[in-house]
Amino acid sequence: MFKKAILKGSIFVIILLIINLSLNSIFIIKTNHREKLIEGLYDTSQQPLDVLLLGSSHMNSGISPNILWNQYGITSFNYATGGQPIDVTYYVLKEALKVHKNPIVVVDLYYLGLTEEYGAEGYVRSALDNLNFSKNKVDAIINCTPRKDWINYLFPIFKYHDRWKELTKNDFEFDPANAYYEKGFAAESDSIGKDNTSDPSTTGMIDLPPKSEEYLNKIINLSKEEGFKLVFTTTPYDYNGTAESTNWTKESAKMFNKIAEISKKNNIPFINYNKITKEMGFDFKTDMFNEGHLNLTGAKKVTLKLGEFLKENYALADHRKDVKYEKWEEDYIRYLYVKANTALTEETDIKNYISLIKNKNYIIVASSNDTGISKNVALKEALTQLGLKVNQMNKDGSNYLAVINENKIQSEILSSSKLSKELVLDKDINLKVTTKSDDKNMPSLLLNKVEYLNKHNGVNIVVFDKLSNEVLDNIYLDSKNKIKREVK
Amino acid sequence: MQFTSLIFIMFFLIISTIYFIIPNKYRWFWLLICSYLFYMSSDPKYVIFIAASTIIIYFSGLLIENANKISNEKKSIQIKKILVIASISSNLGILFLFKYYNFFNTSLARVLNIFGISIHMPTFRYLLPLGISFYTLQALSYIIDVYRKDVVAEKNLGKLALFVSFFPQVVAGPIEKSKNMLHQFDEKHVFDYYRVKNGLLLMLWGTFVKIVVSDRLAILVNTVYDNPNNYKGFSILIATVFFTFQIYLDFMSYSDIARGAAEVLGFNITNNFKQPYLANSIKEFWSRWHISLTSWFKDYLYFPLGGNRRGKLRTYYNIMIIFLVSGLWHGATFNFIIWGGLHGFYQIAAYLLKPLKDKAITTFKIRTKAFSFKFFQVLITFMLVNFAWIFFKAKSFLSAITLIKNSFYFNPWTLLDGSIFKLGLDSKDFLVAIVGIVLVIIVDLIHRKRNLRILLSKQNIIFRWTTYIVVVLIILVLGMYGPGYSMQQFIYSQF
Numbered sequence: 001m002f003k004k005a006i007l008k009g010s011i012f013v014i015i016l017l018i019i020n021l022s023l024n025s026i027f028i029i030k031t032n033h034r035e036k037l038i039e040g041l042y043d044t045s046q047q048p049l050d051v052l053l054l055g056s057s058h059m060n061s062g063i064s065p066n067i068l069w070n071q072y073g074i075t076s077f078n079y080a081t082g083g084q085p086i087d088v089t090y091y092v093l094k095e096a097l098k099v100h101k102n103p104i105v106v107v108d109l110y111y112l113g114l115t116e117e118y119g120a121e122g123y124v125r126s127a128l129d130n131l132n133f134s135k136n137k138v139d140a141i142i143n144c145t146p147r148k149d150w151i152n153y154l155f156p157i158f159k160y161h162d163r164w165k166e167l168t169k170n171d172f173e174f175d176p177a178n179a180y181y182e183k184g185f186a187a188e189s190d191s192i193g194k195d196n197t198s199d200p201s202t203t204g205m206i207d208l209p210p211k212s213e214e215y216l217n218k219i220i221n222l223s224k225e226e227g228f229k230l231v232f233t234t235t236p237y238d239y240n241g242t243a244e245s246t247n248w249t250k251e252s253a254k255m256f257n258k259i260a261e262i263s264k265k266n267n268i269p270f271i272n273y274n275k276i277t278k279e280m281g282f283d284f285k286t287d288m289f290n291e292g293h294l295n296l297t298g299a300k301k302v303t304l305k306l307g308e309f310l311k312e313n314y315a316l317a318d319h320r321k322d323v324k325y326e327k328w329e330e331d332y333i334r335y336l337y338v339k340a341n342t343a344l345t346e347e348t349d350i351k352n353y354i355s356l357i358k359n360k361n362y363i364i365v366a367s368s369n370d371t372g373i374s375k376n377v378a379l380k381e382a383l384t385q386l387g388l389k390v391n392q393m394n395k396d397g398s399n400y401l402a403v404i405n406e407n408k409i410q411s412e413i414l415s416s417s418k419l420s421k422e423l424v425l426d427k428d429i430n431l432k433v434t435t436k437s438d439d440k441n442m443p444s445l446l447l448n449k450v451e452y453l454n455k456h457n458g459v460n461i462v463v464f465d466k467l468s469n470e471v472l473d474n475i476y477l478d479s480k481n482k483i484k485r486e487v488k
Numbered sequence: 489m490q491f492t493s494l495i496f497i498m499f500f501l502i503i504s505t506i507y508f509i510i511p512n513k514y515r516w517f518w519l520l521i522c523s524y525l526f527y528m529s530s531d532p533k534y535v536i537f538i539a540a541s542t543i544i545i546y547f548s549g550l551l552i553e554n555a556n557k558i559s560n561e562k563k564s565i566q567i568k569k570i571l572v573i574a575s576i577s578s579n580l581g582i583l584f585l586f587k588y589y590n591f592f593n594t595s596l597a598r599v600l601n602i603f604g605i606s607i608h609m610p611t612f613r614y615l616l617p618l619g620i621s622f623y624t625l626q627a628l629s630y631i632i633d634v635y636r637k638d639v640v641a642e643k644n645l646g647k648l649a650l651f652v653s654f655f656p657q658v659v660a661g662p663i664e665k666s667k668n669m670l671h672q673f674d675e676k677h678v679f680d681y682y683r684v685k686n687g688l689l690l691m692l693w694g695t696f697v698k699i700v701v702s703d704r705l706a707i708l709v710n711t712v713y714d715n716p717n718n719y720k721g722f723s724i725l726i727a728t729v730f731f732t733f734q735i736y737l738d739f740m741s742y743s744d745i746a747r748g749a750a751e752v753l754g755f756n757i758t759n760n761f762k763q764p765y766l767a768n769s770i771k772e773f774w775s776r777w778h779i780s781l782t783s784w785f786k787d788y789l790y791f792p793l794g795g796n797r798r799g800k801l802r803t804y805y806n807i808m809i810i811f812l813v814s815g816l817w818h819g820a821t822f823n824f825i826i827w828g829g830l831h832g833f834y835q836i837a838a839y840l841l842k843p844l845k846d847k848a849i850t851t852f853k854i855r856t857k858a859f860s861f862k863f864f865q866v867l868i869t870f871m872l873v874n875f876a877w878i879f880f881k882a883k884s885f886l887s888a889i890t891l892i893k894n895s896f897y898f899n900p901w902t903l904l905d906g907s908i909f910k911l912g913l914d915s916k917d918f919l920v921a922i923v924g925i926v927l928v929i930i931v932d933l934i935h936r937k938r939n940l941r942i943l944l945s946k947q948n949i950i951f952r953w954t955t956y957i958v959v960v961l962i963i964l965v966l967g968m969y970g971p972g973y974s975m976q977q978f979i980y981s982q983f
Binding site: 020027149157158161162 | 494508509679916964965967969
């Protein structure tokens with residue numbers, strides 16, 4: 001009877017554990033770090049990668065796998081997550097190596113500057129919570145988190161269970177595959193507009209913080225044991241940004257000199273991009289997003305430089321012509337497309353805007369119920385650029401409605417009474433535009449009955465993206481003809 | 489090691505597995521080791537006092553029994569009385585030192601101060617040893633039982649030590665009398681699958697009630713009771729009703745986990761509660777609330793004082809004594825004494841008003857068997873208990889008065905404009921709290937006639953297991969635990 005009870009009890013506990021593990025994925029916060037780690041580590045459909053990119057946010061916004069692909073035909077994935085300490089990086093690397101054998105591993109070493117034993121919980125969690133349960137994960141938890149927190153890392157539901165109140169559909173149907181095309185890279189487009197205040201050419205060395213040194217050595221030893229090639233990097237940043245931090249090394253420049261020495265001793269290339277900014281044509285003012293992180297243009301420069309280095313020093317095949325890698329080209333196109341969409345939604349000049357929306361994947365709806373349209377020269381010019389004939393419309397009428405699809409004008413009407421049009425794109429997409437909405441008497445667009453209303457009587461332009469089936473942008477012009485948007 | 493912590497669950501599963509593997513004759517010894525480990529897990533140094541109490545009662549028990557053999561009866565009784573008094577006062581002495589010394593000290597100083605005398609006595613700066621109020625009463629019961637020849641003196645020091653320190657009960661009872669408990673350590677406890685399963689179920693239920701319902705209520709209660717000046721009217725009424733349920737659920741869940749743990753190991757300990765809030769008088773309330781304490785006071789204090797056999801006045805006096813002592817037992821503050829006094833007063837008042845009540849019933853031809861009458865009685869009892877709890881919970885006499893004063897403020901709009909969701913529980917948590925209370929009331933109503941565990945055991949395995957798993961998941965998801973919360977101690981473990 002005792003044995004039977006033990007057996008039944010064990011079965012019960014196992015069922016509970018399984019349910020518990022599946023609940024974890026619902027409760028863990030859905031960040032883009034989660035998206036990319038799940039995709040990068042566990043999407044079994046991907047080809048073995050040439051290059052693995054690891055590190056903290058500096059790497060996350062530093063190296064773009066899509067540019068490496070487009071320029072050099074190199075396949076890579078960016079596993080970096082914000083604030084990721086080097087001990088966590090070691091275990092993320094081990095996790096990635098389960099799928100990718102003998103890649104070139106590029107590690108950004110900014111986080112070696114951390115002087116505390118453990119990284120901040122939020123940062124550590126954005127990596128560890130997204131690893132599947134395995135011995136490696138348990139090792140990571142034991143070594144990268146304080147003992148008192150172990151249990152809460154092992155069972156993330158202990159930490160996140162009070163999110164029950166805020167769970168959304170996305171928590172239940174979270175699909176990381178949608179983000180795969182980014183290959184883990186994310187950078188901002190704004191620029192800092194200031195120069196670097198620190199001097200990366202400082203000479204002299206200091207010792208690394210003990211745990212940083214330990215894990216740097218662990219990564220080096222792992223590369224020797226497993227036989228993969230290692231490249232260390234650090235992207236340009238202002239060392240003074242961390243000078244005030246109590247948990248950070250005071251002399252970053254000297255720390256990197258020490259790292260250079262260690263790397264040399266172990267025959268590992270270490271590229272300090274802070275020291276070769278001139279060579280790259282890198283301008284701190286325009287190529288940084290803030291004092292720590294590269295922006296899109298900065299990332300492009302550093303990525304090209306890294307790609308050049310990889311191409312020169314390692315025998316990497318160019319996969320661009322290989323049919324097995326078709327998906328990579330598709331992803332690259334999508335990456336460009338999303339980048340273009342982002343640029344569109346950030347544009348404030350109507351002239352530039354018109355050139356950006358000339359795209360066969362967009363449906364453009366221009367509408368107005370304001371007599372001002374025939375008097376506004378700048379606006380008329382802009383609309384004319386789209387091929388619209390608003391200029392030639394001399395008859396009176398305040399209701400104006402134009403629809404452009406695949407760069408062709410589908411309809412353009414000026415009338416004194418309300419105008420409406422319904423577009424059925426496919427059976428699931430119903431787009432309804434009108435110059436006067438039922439309740440507010442203003443131009444309005446309804447997509448599958450959800451209203452996108454600009455509370456403005458001038459001209460409204462709505463851009464619908466046929467690839468994502470979403471309203472991409474929704475603008476009007478202010479009195480100075482500057483683009484304004486309702487916050488989404 | 490709190491009962492609802494993961495570490496206790498692990499501890500319990502491991503020690504009970506080992507318990508059933510080792511031969512029967514060593515099991516009591518294993519339980520003794522585990523009980524001392526459990527006790528020492530909170531603060532090892534206090535183990536000295538529980539050990540000292542045990543040793544005192546062990547030797548006085550043996551000596552009392554020896555004194556029985558003295559042929560001169562008068563002398564025998566005299567010696568026994570001396571031994572009992574010495575043993576009781578040394579046990580109470582330890583309790584007094586830790587729990588009451590500072591209180592009497594400051595109270596005495598205040599009184600003397602009125603007469604212009606100022607005294608300065610050193611304060612005692614040690615925390616209350618875990619469970620001291622509970623195990624002291626249990627130790628006293630042994631001495632008195634031996635004295636009364638209800639039990640024979642225990643020859644095995646280890647078994648007596650286990651009786652005093654048995655881990656399911658040591659922190660907050662139920663307080664067992666030696667005549668109910670001691671012999672159980674000599675019995676053989678075989679592994680009975682259904683008993684073990686039932687015990688675990690009781691522990692699961694206790695855990696659910698504690699971390700899902702009781703600790704949720706605690707948040708709102710503490711918000712209001714920690715800042716009595718900031719709240720008025722319905723906020724205070726809700727907090728007070730919530731506390732009434734919180735303390736019941738908190739103590740009931742503790743007792744259920746204790747009872748369940750003991751049941752798994754093959755021991756039968758008193759059920760401390762019998763749907764107390766369904767009582768129709770304060771007297772009945774006390775036969776349903778903290779039953780082991782009431783029974784202890786009855787047996788070892790009320791009856792020796794003469795109970796109700798020495799006339800009305802003496803009965804009232806005895807009742808008042810019992811409840812003042814009971815109040816003081818809960819804690820060394822005036823609020824606890826007031827709380828006890830109120831309960832004594834309620835009962836005396838009920839006796840005094842009985843003729844009036846009976847007359848009203850016959851004059852107005854009130855149907856006492858009707859549901860409405862019974863409901864009314866239960867409601868009145870509930871309100872009286874509620875009122876007394878204000879003193880139990882409030883941080884000081886002044887804040888209790890503030891709370892009572894501020895509650896006389898009619899602000900029903902706060903129930904509708906969302907203000908009640910700003911007392912620490914948002915609308916979703918509030919709903920869970922209310923559903924939790926309703927669920928416990930339903931379970932209590934069912935328990936008056938039936939045993940839910942037996943009903944459940946008659947169902948098919950799919951239904952049973954689904955029920956268990958759902959309960960565990962509810963605890964996991966809705967429980968007030970984890971890094972975002974500080975674990976709420978069981979209220980009674982602080983007495």
